[in-house]
Amino acid sequence: MSDPKHTLSEERVAYLDGLVRRAQVAAAVFTQYTQEDVDRIVKPMVLAGMEQAQYLARLAVEEGRLGLLEDKAIKNMVATEFVYNYVRDKRTVGVISEHPETGVSEVAEPIGVILSLLPVTNPTSTALFKCIMAVKTRNCMIFSAHPRTQKCSNEAARIMAETAVKHGAPEGFLSWVEAGTIADTNYLMSRPEVRLIDATGGPGVVKAAYSSGKPALGVGAGNPPVYLEKTADLDMAVVDIITSKTFDNGTICASEQTVVIDEVIYDQVLAKFTALGAHVCTPQEVALLSTTVIDPETGYMRAEAVGQRAVDIARFIGMEVPRGTKLLLAPIGGVGREHPLSAEKLFPVLAVLKARTGDEAIKLCLDVSHNGGLGHTAVIFSNDDAVIAKFGEVINAGRLIVNSPGSIGALGGVYNDMVPTFSFGCGTGGGNSTIDNVNIYHYLNVKRMARRTQAHMWFRVPNQIFFNKNAVQNLHEFPSHNTVIVSNPVLEQLGYVDVVRRHLGGKTHVHVLTIPDREPDQPTVLEGVKVLEAFEADQIVALGGGSVIDAAKIMKLKYESPEADLEELAAPFLDLRKRVVEYPSITGKKRRSRLIAIPTTSGTGTEVTPFAVMMGDGGRRKITLADYSLTPDAAVVDPQFVMGLPRAITADTGVDCLTHALEAAVSIFASHYTDSNALQAVVMAFRFLPQVYDDPGNEEARTGMHNAACIAGIAFSNASVGVNHALAHAFGARFGVPHGRANALMLPHVIAYNAAVPTKFMPSPNVRSYKAHKKYSWIADLLDLGGDTVEDKVANLIAAVEKLLDRVDMPRSIAELGISEEQFTEAMPDLVKAAFDDPSWRSNPRMPLLKELEKLFWQAYRGRGQEQQQTVAKPARSSRKRSG
Amino acid sequence: MKSQSTLIRVDGRTAAQSLTEARAALPEEAGADVVLDMSSVSRVDPAAVNALTELAAAAEARQQVATLRGVVVDVYRVLKLTGLAARFRFLH
Numbered sequence: 007m008s009d010p011k012h013t014l015s016e017e018r019v020a021y022l023d024g025l026v027r028r029a030q031v032a033a034a035v036f037t038q039y040t041q042e043d044v045d046r047i048v049k050p051m052v053l054a055g056m057e058q059a060q061y062l063a064r065l066a067v068e069e070g071r072l073g074l075l076e077d078k079a080i081k082n083m084v085a086t087e088f089v090y091n092y093v094r095d096k097r098t099v100g101v102i103s104e105h106p107e108t109g110v111s112e113v114a115e116p117i118g119v120i121l122s123l124l125p126v127t128n129p130t131s132t133a134l135f136k137c138i139m140a141v142k143t144r145n146c147m148i149f150s151a152h153p154r155t156q157k158c159s160n161e162a163a164r165i166m167a168e169t170a171v172k173h174g175a176p177e178g179f180l181s182w183v184e185a186g187t188i189a190d191t192n193y194l195m196s197r198p199e200v201r202l203i204d205a206t207g208g209p210g211v212v213k214a215a216y217s218s219g220k221p222a223l224g225v226g227a228g229n230p231p232v233y234l235e236k237t238a239d240l241d242m243a244v245v246d247i248i249t250s251k252t253f254d255n256g257t258i259c260a261s262e263q264t265v266v267i268d269e270v271i272y273d274q275v276l277a278k279f280t281a282l283g284a285h286v287c288t289p290q291e292v293a294l295l296s297t298t299v300i301d302p303e304t305g306y307m308r309a310e311a312v313g314q315r316a317v318d319i320a321r322f323i324g325m326e327v328p329r330g331t332k333l334l335l336a337p338i339g340g341v342g343r344e345h346p347l348s349a350e351k352l353f354p355v356l357a358v359l360k361a362r363t364g365d366e367a368i369k370l371c372l373d374v375s376h377n378g379g380l381g382h383t384a385v386i387f388s389n390d391d392a393v394i395a396k397f398g399e400v401i402n403a404g405r406l407i408v409n410s411p412g413s414i415g416a417l418g419g420v421y422n423d424m425v426p427t428f429s430f431g432c433g434t435g436g437g438n439s440t441i442d443n444v445n446i447y448h449y450l451n452v453k454r455m456a457r458r459t460q461a462h463m464w465f466r467v468p469n470q471i472f473f474n475k476n477a478v479q480n481l482h483e484f485p486s487h488n489t490v491i492v493s494n495p496v497l498e499q500l501g502y503v504d505v506v507r508r509h510l511g512g513k514t515h516v517h518v519l520t521i522p523d524r525e526p527d528q529p530t531v532l533e534g535v536k537v538l539e540a541f542e543a544d545q546i547v548a549l550g551g552g553s554v555i556d557a558a559k560i561m562k563l564k565y566e567s568p569e570a571d572l573e574e575l576a577a578p579f580l581d582l583r584k585r586v587v588e589y590p591s592i593t594g595k596k597r598r599s600r601l602i603a604i605p606t607t608s609g610t611g612t613e614v615t616p617f618a619v620m621m622g623d624g625g626r627r628k629i630t631l632a633d634y635s636l637t638p639d640a641a642v643v644d645p646q647f648v649m650g651l652p653r654a655i656t657a658d659t660g661v662d663c664l665t666h667a668l669e670a671a672v673s674i675f676a677s678h679y680t681d682s683n684a685l686q687a688v689v690m691a692f693r694f695l696p697q698v699y700d701d702p703g704n705e706e707a708r709t710g711m712h713n714a715a716c717i718a719g720i721a722f723s724n725a726s727v728g729v730n731h732a733l734a735h736a737f738g739a740r741f742g743v744p745h746g747r748a749n750a751l752m753l754p755h756v757i758a759y760n761a762a763v764p765t766k767f768m769p770s771p772n773v774r775s776y777k778a779h780k781k782y783s784w785i786a787d788l789l790d791l792g793g794d795t796v797e798d799k800v801a802n803l804i805a806a807v808e809k810l811l812d813r814v815d816m817p818r819s820i821a822e823l824g825i826s827e828e829q830f831t832e833a834m835p836d837l838v839k840a841a842f843d844d845p846s847w848r849s850n851p852r853m854p855l856l857k858e859l860e861k862l863f864w865q866a867y868r869g870r871g872q873e874q875q876q877t878v879a880k881p882a883r884s885s886r887k888r889s890g
Numbered sequence: 891m892k893s894q895s896t897l898i899r900v901d902g903r904t905a906a907q908s909l910t911e912a913r914a915a916l917p918e919e920a921g922a923d924v925v926l927d928m929s930s931v932s933r934v935d936p937a938a939v940n941a942l943t944e945l946a947a948a949a950e951a952r953q954q955v956a957t958l959r960g961v962v963v964d965v966y967r968v969l970k971l972t973g974l975a976a977r978f979r980f981l982h
Contacts, residue, residue, distance in 0.1 A: 031939045034971035038933050038964045118971070177936045 009196075013189045022193055025148050026119065028178030030199045033118040033146040035176040041099040047173045048090065048142050054169040055086035055134045055162075062130040062165075065158035070126055072313025077254035081131035081428075088419040088426045089138055093446055098143050102452070109457035114450050116144040118201040121194050123215065125207045127257035127313065127352060128428055129155035130162040132206050135428040137166035137180060143449040148200070149182040150191045152207065160184065195220065204444070206429045216437065223448055225429050226436020228259035229350040229379025230412050231371035233397060234275060235364065235388035236268040242409070243387035244278040247356070250385075250411030252332050256353045257313045260383040260405060260416030260430060263350055264341070264357040264374045266367045272360050276335065283332040285316070286358075291325055292336045292347065298323040299355060300346035307351050316354040341373035348377055368397060375401055381435030385412040404431055404441035418443050461583075461771050465679040465724050466634050468603075468614050473643040473713055475705070480642065481509040484600060486545035488515045490538055492558040493549040494523040497606060502647055506549055506604065517541045523550065525628060526557035527621040528572065534561035535568075538599070545600045548638070549647070551659070552610030552745075555603045556618040559636045566595050573622055576629035578845055589633040603638040606647045607659040608698075608712040610745075611666055611719020613641035628739055630845070637723070643716045645709040653699060656711075657814035658746030660695040663715040664810070665749040667691060669728040670721035671785065672760055672778040673849040674770040677725065684721035689788055690714035692810060699814045728850035729841075730756040733862055736840035740833055741825060750816040754804050755865040757782060761800045764852040778851040808870050819869025830867055837863055895923040902930035906937035913945040920953045925981070929960030934968055942969075946977040955979055 014022070055062075063078035097103070097114070104111040122136050129151060140147040151159030160182040167180035183190050191211075195203055195218040203222040205215035212224035234243050250261050267275050276286050287295065299311045299319060311319055316334050320327040327334070337358040341348040347357040359374075361367035375384055384403035388394050398406045410421035418424035425445045433441030440448060472480040489510055493503050498520055507516050519537050521530050538546070538561060548558030564570055567590035579585035592598060603613035612618070616637045622629035651659075667687035670680055691714050697707035730752050738748035761779040783799035786792075791806055793799035817823055820830065841847070841859045854862075896917050901908040912926060926945075934942075949956045959981040961969070969975040 028936070031936045031972055034968040035934060035936055035939060037967055037971065 014193055018190070019193070022183070022190060023197075025181045025183065026194065026197050026199050029119045029146040029148055029181060032176040032179035033116065033144075036144040036146065036179060037116060039099065039144055041097060043174060044099055044142060044144060045094075047170050047175045048093070048138060050173050051138060051141060051166050051169045052086045052090040054165055055138075056083055058162075058165050059083050059086070062134075062158060062162050065161055066130045066155060069158045070129065070155045070313070073127070073254040073257050074315075078128075078130070081128060081254065082134055084417060084420065084426065085131040085135040085428055086138065088417075089135055092419060092426050093138065093142050096142070096446060098446055098450065101455075102450075109459045111455045111457075113453040113455055114143070115453050117449055117451065118145065119199050120145050120147050120202045120204055120449070121191075121200045122147050122149050123191065123203070123205040123207050123211050124149060124151040124155070124159045126152040126154045127259070128206075128254075129159040132428045133159050133162035134166065136204065136206075137163060137170075139446050139449055140180070141170055141175060143446050145449050146176075146179040147181075148194060149180075150186050150194060151182065153186070156184075156186060202449075204429070212437065221439070223429065223431065223440060223444055224436075224438045225259075225444075226381055226432030226438055227350055227378050228261075228382035228430070228432075229263045229348075229374055229377055230260060230383040230385055230403070231374035231379075231401075232262040232265045232385035232412060233367050233371050233387070234265055234267045234271070235367065235386065235390060235393055236271050237389040237393075238387035239389070239409070240271060240275060240278060244275065244282060246387070246409075246411040248279070248282055248284065248333055250413045250415070251356050252316075252354050253411070253413050255313045255315055256351070256355075256413075258413035258416070259350070259352065260407075261352075261411075261413035262356060262385055263379070264338075264348055264359060265335075266359045266361050266370045266374070268364065268367060269360050269362050276358075279333070279335055283330055284335050284356075285320075285327045285331045285333070286335045286337070287325075289337075291334075292338065294323055294325060295334065295336055295355060296346040299351065299353065300349060302346065305343050305346060305349055307349065307353070311355075312352045314353050319353060319355065341370065341377050348374060350378055364393060368400060371397070371401060375403060379403075379436075381432030381438065381441055382430060383407065383412055383416045385410075385415070402433070402435045404433055405443070416443075459771055463675065463677055463679075463724075463772070465677070466616070466637065467720050467723065468638050468641050470640040471614065471643060471716065472640070473716065474709055475645055477642050477644040478506060478509050478604065478646070481506065481547070481602065482511050484545060484602065484640070485511055486514045486600070488517070488541050488543050489545040489547060490541055490543040491516060491518045491547045491549060492534065492554060492561065493518065493520055494551075494554055495520045496523065497550060497647075500650065502549060502606065505646070506547055510547075514545070515541075517543075521554065521557055523553055525553050525619055525621050526560065527625050530557060531560045531564060531572070531620065534558075535564045538562075538565040542597075543599050545602070547602045547604065549604045549606060551605065551607040552612045552619075555605065555610075555612045555638070556620065558601060558603070559612075559618040559638070560620055560631065562599055562601050563590070563631070563636065565599065566590070566592060566597050572620070572631065573629065575633075576622060576631050578843070579632075580845075580848060582632070589635050592635065600640070601638040602640045602642060604642045604644065604647060605712070605715070607651060607655060607715075608648050608708070609659050609663060609715030609719070611663065611715050611722065613638055613643065614716055614719040615723040617723075628735065641716065643712055645705065645712045648708055648712055649703065649705070651702065653702060656698055656702065657695075657816060658744045658750075659715065660691060660698070660711060660746070660814065661750045661753070661811065661816060662746035663687065663711070663718045664691040664695070664807075665730055665734075665746075665753055666718040666722045666727060667714075668753070668757070668785070668807075669730055669850075670718065670725040672781045672851050673722075673725040673728055674768050674773050674851055675725045675849050676781075677772075680721045680725040683717050684725065685785060685788060687714045687718035687721060688785055690717070692789055692806070695810065696813050726849035727846050728756070728760070729847040729852070729854050729859075729862070731846035732841045732844035732850075732854075733859065733866070735844050735846065736837045737820070737863070737866070739840070740837060741823070743823065747816060750811050751820055751866045752862065753811070754808050754870045755862050757800070757804050757807065759854075759858070759862060760850065760852050762852075765855060765858065766853040768848075768851055768853040773851070776851065811870070820863075820867040821869065825867075827867070830863075834860060834863065895925050897925045897927060899927045900931055902928075902932055905931050905934055906941045909938060909941035909945055913941070913948050916945070916948055916952060916954065916956075918952065922952070922954050924949065924954055924956045925959050926956055927959050928962075928965065931965060932962055934965050939968065939972055939974070942974055943972075946974060950977070957981055 059082035419426035427443035429444035431440035
């Protein structure tokens, strides 16, 4: 692009630079003004504009030689009084809105210097409108008026500027280019101090504004269609259309350009128009108009016709019309260049189309709108809401005016509650950056100040938990017609199913469903659902380990919501509150059943958790469903069901319990509510696990361990787990190692990892400091492990955990399981990927990097007892309190 | 700051005039240190901004860089927006 300076003389450049410099200084000074300062200036400006409305209207008509003085005076009043009514109590300085519940507030930042281009059709009203907007938003404006209406535009600006400065506005904040040319405007557009170009005018100036490389507000050409539908109030519609199309001799670009009339009312409507002063043109007259008021070369309206009266246009082109004719109606056969009058006509000539059906009518309106007026305005007269809705849906127009005049309706604030404006954005349809009625908010950079929020948390547990020996007797309190007991064959053989059956209510019909004791797959779940359906179960009692209880949870879900897609519900998520998938609501469900969970291991804690694990993807991977709707309605934690638990399973599930508790304690979702449970469970596990391992018949120890598992479940139900589980899931699935055992292999290494200074912190608004190491040291204190410093206590905890693992004969290393280094190396990429894909680590206090996951796997491979090469994070000196 | 600095106090109530007078009071000596105490200036108008612009030009002509002391945030912002901040040193 050539330098816009080179067509201007030095003096002219100096003059323009002076305008810019003064505006820049004034804009800077304006930033110091308060809301009160600004509002004190705006009101007198509005009053001055209103007082001079008629004077400015006269100037505009005399200079521009178009439009109607009386209507221009009204426009000046709307541009002042109505605009002021909208802006008067709006905050535009400092904090303009606050949302205490989100902690976000909006703060106004002025634009600075705005170059404002004014149109020939509404010169003074647009100038008045923009001056008020500029002051209200502490912006400065340089006006560049249309050459045909420079004097009246500049006079409007002068009146505003004088009044404003008199009431405290900074000198130089409003200025205008005297005897401006296109070269002047191009030069001003190029000045870096000009921050925004607000171009109200024809396509040429709008295009220049957008081509300048500056942010720009533009307006688009209009070619509004108006659909006169058969259910409309015809008398009102005809009056409104005439009012609109003749207002200021049709110069408002939102005025109706082509009326589409339903065939069934066509003749009636034309008669009404004629009775009120419209002339329906003959075909010959239409042909004459087509070649005179529209330039056949370009297809655009002729400038000489803009804003002229209907009688004057008729006389000028040699057409005879009745005296007092207000509007020329020109019936045409279609839309496009072959029908010239289907283009925009800013004068009182209205093209007319007849539509045989409603469908055809809307299509014709689409044709008109696409014929040079996309995004601007469209009008409909109808009393059929469905038609109005369809019209609004398909027509691309920023202003969809219903049952009111197009031009005055689009201005806003007169016939409706739209924001009043004299600049109509046309959106991308019209090549504009906005489709709005341009208003004060387009003259502001709205900044957002966001205060840290603390995510609200929860603590959710089953409605009822019955614990200690013979807690199963409480089952009789739950009324049920049909209960299905879900269990596994071993437990049935052991007689546990009969124990449960005995304690169900006397009138309850009972059916037993046994399933394999492994992670359930879809076929197993669906088989179970069939049983629930056949039996019309209103209660499910899940008696078993984690797999059985998880299976029962999923069966219940599918039974109550047959449409549920289990794989989809297992979709990953980062934040439970923002997850994409929605679990089915139980409200309104035909089938509802109560789920009571009775664990027979100590344990997964699944009797109180919202999680359920199953095999997905055709049995190739484990998937986790997580939702509080999965939490059982009641849990029965009765140690009689674990008295016979084999030692190996006792150890595996006991270590699982310990891992749950330790991970919940340091999770980023840990809270005072979950800490009490997590830490209690750790202490109980340390105490009771060795006892039950050595003496499986020890009832007190079994009770303690069984309760510990449930309490740990409560903790991690609400705080979640961490990277230990992510590693264990990946490793256990790949090599077929029981879950508890897999956890045991990782645990000491993970404690050391979490206690060390993180490479990456896990972002969480609820975490104000890194404290995993401190939590571990508190646990060491609770266990009375000794140690003077946090580092010592963490080391002591790790040693205690290792000792406990040895005590219950947990393998010390992965290598010990017979997995070769070669096998492990080959599996490593998949292990790391699976661990990173596992959502468990997302609540870990330390965010694991892939290479760190790999390192942890190798540490577990080589085994515990190896020297840790980590640096334990040191607590701040002043921190002596335990509660976090 | 050299011990021979010239200190000029700017009256916040008549900032433009005060700054014009300060410009006239600039020492002739090239490279001299000049400190303008702006602590009583809570707000500036275009005339004050113009006066500061002229003062900056006069100082630059004498190869001096004037230091502004005690400028409040709102005024500092005005200086940044007008490009004047780059022509002064600041003592905050």
